[in-house]
Amino acid sequence: MPAVPSTTVPPGSAPGGAPSSTSAGLGSRRRRLVLGVVACTVVLLVAALLSLMVGSHALSPSAVLGALRHYDPHDEASLIVVDKRLPRTLVGVLAGLALGLAGTVMQGLTRNPLADPGLLGVNAGAALAVVLAIAVAGVSSTAGYVPFAFVGAAVASVVVYTVGSLGREGATPVKLALAGAAVSAALTSLVTAVVLTSNDALDQLRFWQVGALAGRGFDVVWEVLPPIAVGAVVALGLGRSLNGLALGDDVARALGQRVGLVRAASAVAVVLLCGAATAAAGPIAFVGLVVPHAARRLVGHDYRWILAFSALLAPSLLLLCDVVGRVVAYPGELEVGIVTAVVGAPLFIALVRRGGAAGL
């Protein structure tokens, strides 16, 4: 009598004979993905370590470790490592994590491989809020910009989402992209208007807009930690829903998904994450665009894994770019926004040319 056909072994084949659709194959795929996550975590840890060890002023590893273990305000290494590099690394991890997750969610939400998290008007909204903070409220510290930038990003995204939701179908990807582009253009012209009338605003905005991790202290870390934490939880929980959404709205609805709710939750996650990242470090290009692409090439189309890999690879990329910026322009530094653009553009072109953009 033949064995009861199991779901894992194709009927008729001997147990252990293994075409790739066996559980052994599925198990090994899962194992590979888990190993991949572990590997990415190691990469992130290495990047964070480099961010502490390497800088414009060369410090020996023992000096760095000594400073971390025992903070001495009279020792230069302590001041550099603990007061500058440590919060900078933390902001880099948080901002990178936020951008990677936001980019992935954004691309899933809009089914558009070119969707940057800034598409929802986040960058323009944050810039306008920062410029108004400088011109009207006289704010001049990087930490002081953070709440304004975050509120500006949130308000801009709400406007974009609302405008994109008008009409029968709600916030379809095309409408969101169009609304985002239009609102960004309008807000950017407002930014220019303010900048033309306020010296301080022009003076400080031109530096903020480059996107940098330098000059961000622990106060910035605490300010952006709550929205990023909440946004990250929401984003990571959206993996399954984004998989459904990728099949198209009608199929997703047919499968029982509440498309409107998923879209709203995705937008909230993007606003929290991208808004906080932009508020912390200024607008940083390419990280939210390139990393989900690379993750998709590595892990396939399952959003749960793409989110996990993006969350680990994006901060690594950001920190490594920051480290590069610290050493190439001695005795000065290059802002991380410049390095990510220089590194990200060719990387993105290479990824797209290898056909990785097909299929979401």
Next chain:
Amino acid sequence: MSALSSPRRARGRLAVVAAGLVAGALALAGCSSSDDGGSSSPTGGTASSAGAGATDSFPVTVQSALGTATIKSEPKRVVTWGWSSQDAVLALGVVPVAMPKNTYGGNADGVLPWDADAIKELGGTTPQLLSGGDTGQVPFEEIVKAKPDVILAPYSGLTQDDYDTLSKIAPVVAYPDKPWATSWQDQTTIIGKALGRSAQAEELVTKTNDQVTALGAKYPVLQGKTFVYAAANEADKLSIYRATDPRVQLLTQLGMVVSPSVKALDTKPDDSYFFQVSYENLSKIDTDVLVAYFGDQKAADAFVKDPLVAAMPSVKSGAFAPIVGESFVMASSAPTVLSIPWMLNQYVPKLAAAADKVK
């Protein structure tokens, strides 16, 4: 049906609000006011020569790094561009018909205090104020409207394209060697030559030089002290001005010396007028006095609060001479035959006090 239409009505209301917001944003953007170029009359300046008029013979040719200007007769309508050129023009007794608007350090109209004083003394009216001084974009149409006989820009960042375009309007005098690296003495001499008042210009330069040297001699504590002239514009970075910058030259004229440690940090000494140093490298700066400018006291306070800045020996000992206040900053950043007398009596005692604290 009604259950379906009320969300639609709600969405409809939202649509009106959102559309209104976007339209308002777009309208505001579209209504950005045009620059002030049209407000003051193009005949704002009269070439009223207080004292002697032009003493040289025309035509005069003035060389510059971007080309040669041939000025056929004494210019009556003078337009200046870049920094500080209007000061020398006014000091030589000519009121320009157009000059850049100085929103930083200027009065409500955008005119620097010492310029406003000079214009009043010469009995002229406020010139047409050109926009674009902040961004460096030359306002060609405004300059055409001013109908210049000559365009003076010896301390500016004109590009070759700008120079060629402006030359179609009037002869242009640009910087002799590098952009933004013309000393105030050279500016005055060049402008004097272009206006046919070389002898007057030389007198002015000598008089101002003597003022500076005398004040330096009055404070012997300054002699030989090393200094670094910096600006903290960007987070965690210090911009250090090179020896070609007029700010630095003024201090060396007072008897101070540029810190050699800064020369050691400078990897591209022939580059522009400043270079950047990360805060991580501040300990490599070894200087007696640190000089830096700030728009207001709040910025100066925030600067010294940074732990790496506070650890600098000059800051710790108090040998830190901050220049605070926009007009004051402008006067010391763009020293000229007019701004030097205006601010020197305030500026040098502050420097001397800082130099006193050097251990």
